[in-house]
Amino acid sequence: MLPFSRVAIIGLGLIGSSIARAVKDAMPGVALSGFDADADVRERARALRLCDDIADSAGAAVTDADFVILCVPVGAMAAAARDIAHDLPDDAVISDVGSSKGSVVAALREALPDAAIVPAHPVAGTERSGPEAGFAALFRNRWCILTPPEGTDPLAIERVGEFWKRLGAKIETMEPAHHDRVLAVTSHLPHLIAYTIVGTASDLEEVTSSDVIKYSAGGFRDFTRIAASDPTMWRDVFLSNREAVLDMLQRFSEDLSALQRAIRWGKGDELFDLFTRTRAVRRSIVEQGQDDAREDFGRSHE
Numbered sequence: 001m002l003p004f005s006r007v008a009i010i011g012l013g014l015i016g017s018s019i020a021r022a023v024k025d026a027m028p029g030v031a032l033s034g035f036d037a038d039a040d041v042r043e044r045a046r047a048l049r050l051c052d053d054i055a056d057s058a059g060a061a062v063t064d065a066d067f068v069i070l071c072v073p074v075g076a077m078a079a080a081a082r083d084i085a086h087d088l089p090d091d092a093v094i095s096d097v098g099s100s101k102g103s104v105v106a107a108l109r110e111a112l113p114d115a116a117i118v119p120a121h122p123v124a125g126t127e128r129s130g131p132e133a134g135f136a137a138l139f140r141n142r143w144c145i146l147t148p149p150e151g152t153d154p155l156a157i158e159r160v161g162e163f164w165k166r167l168g169a170k171i172e173t174m175e176p177a178h179h180d181r182v183l184a185v186t187s188h189l190p191h192l193i194a195y196t197i198v199g200t201a202s203d204l205e206e207v208t209s210s211d212v213i214k215y216s217a218g219g220f221r222d223f224t225r226i227a228a229s230d231p232t233m234w235r236d237v238f239l240s241n242r243e244a245v246l247d248m249l250q251r252f253s254e255d256l257s258a259l260q261r262a263i264r265w266g267k268g269d270e271l272f273d274l275f276t277r278t279r280a281v282r283r284s285i286v287e288q289g290q291d292d293a294r295e296d297f298g299r300s301h302e
């Protein structure tokens with residue numbers, strides 16, 4: 001049996017449009033409605049036939065839904081939840097796809113105190129955004145982390161897990177605070193570092209004319225892909241996951257200072273030991289099948 005039969009997607013960018021496409025493929029019997037605050041995005045979503053119906057208000061999109069997924073930047077979750085509060089059916093389950101969870105869970109609970117809320121984070125994406133960027137296979141073999149608040153109806157959690165499994169994802173459940181610390185180091189900090197290094201190189205370019213672009217080798221190119229990620233989305237991630245990101249950034253700065261010292265004093269063995277350890281990390285990720293051609297997918301669409 002399908003976990004849900006009438007799904008509403010609020011926010012039709014990369015993630016919302018990927019969910020719409022994946023639902024059409026995996027659960028063709030589901031009735032899909034959608035809404036986006038941007039009228040131009042709504043028009044493009046209609047042209048792409050992403051949903052059975054693209055409504056002109058958030059309320060109209062959710063009136064008949066048994067499952068509502070908020071796919072907007074984390075800083076817009078509270079407003080998106082308030083916009084549907086009036087029209088949400090009593091038995092509908094609410095979820096989101098935000099990259100940080102603590103502040104989103106709090107915002108959803110405040111705006112929708114009586115709703116069954118099962119927050120989720122599909123740990124899958126690209127540097128692209130907008131409805132054209134989505135694709136149905138995005139969640140296949142990727143983790144989707146559920147962070148339900150205490151006391152959430154176990155049946156609602158099970159139905160949301162089943163929904164994501166049908167889109168091809170693997171399910172994990174954890175506390176919002178634990179999620180935010182893990183993602184701070186595995187996703188948020190790497191994005192911050194990429195934004196920094198590309199920013200530094202772009203400042204230098206004024207001195208070295210076009211050399212930075214001309215000689216950009218693999219490493220720098222990889223950073224530019226990450227640093228091309230959506231500015232609104234990532235501004236919101238850093239502001240909403242402030243504590244965990246600042247904590248990880250502190251540790252990172254200390255480790256960077258240690259490397260700086262090793263280079264200054266010619267401690268080659270320290271550099272060699274670290275690089276050997278990090279090479280092993282990469283190998284174990286590849287062995288666990290956590291790496292695939294997704295990055296190449298991104299590149300082939302540049």
Ligand SMILES: NC(=O)C1=CN([C@@H]2O[C@H](COP(=O)(O)OP(=O)(O)OC[C@H]3O[C@@H](n4cnc5c(N)ncnc54)[C@H](O)[C@@H]3O)[C@@H](O)[C@H]2O)C=CC1
Binds near residue numbers: 038097098129
């Ligand atoms: N981009 C990625 O790789 C991933 C993103 N996420 C999370 O998914 C969420 C959506 O991200 P993307 O799809 O990448 O962004 P996107 O920029 O492609 O799409 C977001 C859409 O939300 C709309 N929107 C903004 N405020 C709204 C509101 N109040 N009501 C209705 N629509 C509104 C925007 O007009 C835009 O079309 C974010 O919370 C992000 O943290 C999660 C996993 C991966």
Ligand SMILES: O=C(O)C(=O)Cc1ccc(O)cc1
Binds near residue numbers: 126
């Ligand atoms: O494009 C990449 O390399 C990503 O890291 C995509 C991504 C961005 C944000 C998330 O919360 C999860 C995945």
